[in-house]
Amino acid sequence: MERELLLLGLLRQHEMHGYELHGFIERVMSTCVDLKKATAYFLLDKMTRAGWVSVSETREGKRPARKTYQLTAAGAAEFHRQLRDNLGSFNAAKTGDDVGLAFMDALEPAEVLALLTQRRARVSEQLAEYQHAPKHAGSLQLLIDHQVHYLKSELEWVNTVIHTVTHAVAHTVSNARPSTSSKKTIPKTTLRKPKSTQRK
Amino acid sequence: MERELLLLGLLRQHEMHGYELHGFIERVMSTCVDLKKATAYFLLDKMTRAGWVSVSETREGKRPARKTYQLTAAGAAEFHRQLRDNLGSFNAAKTGDDVGLAFMDALEPAEVLALLTQRRARVSEQLAEYQHAPKHAGSLQLLIDHQVHYLKSELEWVNTVIHTVTHAVAHTVSNARPSTSSKKTIPKTTLRKPKSTQRK
DNA sequence: TCTTGATTAGTCAATCTTGACTAGTCAGGA
DNA sequence: TCCTGACTAGTCAAGATTGACTAATCAAGA
Numbered sequence: 123m124e125r126e127l128l129l130l131g132l133l134r135q136h137e138m139h140g141y142e143l144h145g146f147i148e149r150v151m152s153t154c155v156d157l158k159k160a161t162a163y164f165l166l167d168k169m170t171r172a173g174w175v176s177v178s179e180t181r182e183g184k185r186p187a188r189k190t191y192q193l194t195a196a197g198a199a200e201f202h203r204q205l206r207d208n209l210g211s212f213n214a215a216k217t218g219d220d221v222g223l224a225f226m227d228a229l230e231p232a233e234v235l236a237l238l239t240q241r242r243a244r245v246s247e248q249l250a251e252y253q254h255a256p257k258h259a260g261s262l263q264l265l266i267d268h269q270v271h272y273l274k275s276e277l278e279w280v281n282t283v284i285h286t287v288t289h290a291v292a293h294t295v296s297n298a299r300p301s302t303s304s305k306k307t308i309p310k311t312t313l314r315k316p317k318s319t320q321r322k
Numbered sequence: 323m324e325r326e327l328l329l330l331g332l333l334r335q336h337e338m339h340g341y342e343l344h345g346f347i348e349r350v351m352s353t354c355v356d357l358k359k360a361t362a363y364f365l366l367d368k369m370t371r372a373g374w375v376s377v378s379e380t381r382e383g384k385r386p387a388r389k390t391y392q393l394t395a396a397g398a399a400e401f402h403r404q405l406r407d408n409l410g411s412f413n414a415a416k417t418g419d420d421v422g423l424a425f426m427d428a429l430e431p432a433e434v435l436a437l438l439t440q441r442r443a444r445v446s447e448q449l450a451e452y453q454h455a456p457k458h459a460g461s462l463q464l465l466i467d468h469q470v471h472y473l474k475s476e477l478e479w480v481n482t483v484i485h486t487v488t489h490a491v492a493h494t495v496s497n498a499r500p501s502t503s504s505k506k507t508i509p510k511t512t513l514r515k516p517k518s519t520q521r522k
Numbered sequence: 523t524c525t526t527g528a529t530t531a532g533t534c535a536a537t538c539t540t541g542a543c544t545a546g547t548c549a550g551g552a
Numbered sequence: 553t554c555c556t557g558a559c560t561a562g563t564c565a566a567g568a569t570t571g572a573c574t575a576a577t578c579a580a581g582a
Contacts, residue, residue: 124418124419124420124421124422125418127421127422127425128418128421128424131421131424131425131428134425134428139531139532140531140532141530141531141532142530142531144531145530151418153416154416154417154418154421155416155418155421156416156418158569158570158571159531159532159570160532160533160534160569160570160571161568161569161570163531163532163533164567164568164569165568168567168568188530188531188532189531189532201425201428202428202429204422205422205425205428205429206429206433206437208419208420208421208422209420209422209423209426209429209434209437209438209441210436210437210438210440210441211440211441211444212419212441212444212445212448212476213419214445214448214469214472214473214476215415215416215417215419215472216353216354216355216356216415216469217354217415217465217468217469217472218324218325218328218351218354218355218356218465219324219408219412219413219415220324220408220409220465220468221324221327221328221331221354221355221408221465222324222327222404222405222408222409223409223461223464223465223468224328224331224461224462224464224465225327225331225334225401225405225461226409226461227461228331228334228401228402228405229402229405229406229409233406234409236410237406237409237410238409238410240410240411241409241410241411241412244411244412245412245414248412248414261423261424261425261426261427262424264423264424264483264486265417265418265420265421265423265424268417268420268423268479269414269416269417271475271478271479271482272414272415272417272472272475272476272479273414274475275471275472275474275475276412276414276472278471279468279471279472282471283464286464339561339562340561340562341560341561341562342561344561345560358539358540358541359540359561359562360539360540360541360562360563360564361538361539361540363561363562363563364537364538364539365538368537368538388560388561388562389561389562
């Protein structure tokens with residue numbers, strides 16, 4: 123839904139054709155939003171049907187006609203409505219990217235540590251990339267700063283997990299029978315067998 | 323894609339029917355993943371076609387038949403593949419939830435502040451809710467902790483933005499002609515008009 | 523001049539996701 | 553007994569999203 127706001131917001135500045143909108147988003151904002159070309163066209167179409175933008179075909183030379191989109195009055199109103207809604211509300215992203223953590227017990231702790239270390243490297247790489255990227259002007263930089271802030275927080279998180287697991291390993295190893303490490307980290311009580319609803 | 327891993331991982335513990343899988347995810351993991359019922363069934367179906375899970379219809383009393391899903395050997399292999407992939411890689415969430423920030427200039431700074439304050443309240447509420455929720459066992463709690471860590475980071479972020487905007491307002495107001503505040507925060511140079519590709 | 527590869531501009535079929543709906547069961551009160 | 557509302561279990565059509573494809577233009581080198 124914030125993708126619509128984004129398109130409306132960009133069109134507010136001046137009319138553009140679909141490819142241009144998508145290109146700008148890719149080039150400048152790819153750090154924090156992703157909007158594939160086909161989705162951009164889909165949304166522009168939808169918003170055209172809703173009367174928020176209007177299209178005009180422009181023909182240049184022998185090129186196939188390009189569609190230029192411009193904001194209508196209704197679109198401007200919708201932009202303001204969505205903007206207020208966007209700034210005043212909060213939709214937490216789901217951090218489910220690391221669901222695997224719930225199933226750590228399926229692997230040797232040593233392997234888990236190796237994998238998490240690899241994950242940490244990925245986070246660092248991305249963080250470095252965004253931190254050293256050329257600065258943008260004004261409010262756009264704010265969005266990138268947000269992503270950087272988020273990545274820093276993710277880096278902290280991976281580190282916490284790595285520490286936790288490291289200690290768990292140390293503990294487990296010292297208590298384990300030789301050559302077999304206890305791999306159960308989810309106690310049985312977490313996942314109960316379905317209460318048998320057998321009847322009759 | 324991590325939704326598949328989640329389903330496979332849960333089925334690894336013991337067979338379940340679709341409703342049970344979805345129910346468990348809703349009840350226990352709704353903080354960090356969201357998987358609607360229909361999506362769960364869709365994925366189970368897909369994974370059945372892929373041979374990762376098998377289905378058996380069980381009939382109890384006069385109830386309509388329920389489908390019970392169990393992990394196959396191929397499914398177990400796939401689970402391990404996906405688990406390794408999941409732990410070792412990192413897909414940054416896009417923080418685009420606040421794209422509106424890029425268009426702050428369309429509103430009075432005072433209103434922006436009010437809206438951001440409201441946003442901060444939303445973040446706090448959610449954070450409080452998750453922090454005080456009953457603890458879960460083992461690795462599952464880890465996922466919730468991640469979400470809490472993330473929400474704390476978001477709270478910091480909103481605060482940063484509020485501070486920034488507050489100062490910008492102070493600065494603007496002191497420089498402004500009386501009764502009109504400068505609202506342009508995105509300099510013109512950020513969004514250029516398309517270089518006219520006029521030819522001929 | 524011809525070919526190759528990049529850029530512009532979009533379309534389309536396949537896949538994924540979801541809100542809304544169906545339908546049986548069961549417990550408890552009128 | 554009948555009705556109501558909650559729970560169980562799932563289906564379905566509509567909508568959103570994407571990867572892969574088409575097709576024209578243009579620049580630059582062989």
